[in-house]
Amino acid sequence: DADVTQTPRNRITKTGKRIMLECSQTKGHDRMYWYRQDPGLGLRLIYYSFDVKDINKGEISDGYSVSRQAQAKFSLSLESAIPNQTALYFCATSDPREEETQYFGPGTRLLVL
């Protein structure tokens, strides 16, 4: 089945460490997104990419960077993790040629100690 996958699903790291979260999709969608979810704060957009050569900051990009390695792959990096980056991270994809629906991955739960 065409899907959106994320690795790792869970990660514990220490303050100051560099960490990468990866997202892959087999939907053939051009658009990909990274969100973080915190209790009471909803889903907040970190970065988004409308095609392989396009990268845009979202509302909370400080402390994060991304790489769009291919149409199917979009990685999120925390260069120097801090405890307030502890959250649930979701990748999502969409295809404006079809519809506006965003398809989410299963999420990565990150704990920064």
Added chain:
Amino acid sequence: GENVEQHPSTLSVQEGDSAVIKCTYSDSASNYFPWYKQELGKRPQLIIDIRSNVGEKKDQRIAVTLNKTAKHFSLHITETQPEDSAVYFCAASKSFQKLVFGTGTRLLVSP
């Protein structure tokens, strides 16, 4: 930029009752309003959406209404069932642009 407010943050109802979740948006240029449902431990999934050229849309037990003048839209769930228990997110955007999500409503349906 766009700002979306969502209320209430939690909602408890008895099975069979109706539930209403309300959202307001700030950018009058927004014209697409989806609702996502996130069950416990799962990913968010689209359940219904509405565009600004439509005032109401229904899909079985769920409906969404839009008031462009007041810049608010609502999700209505009738005859609630335990499987409706989840977190619901509203969102707003200009067509085919990035979504701005509300803060979510945790709905609990008690048998």
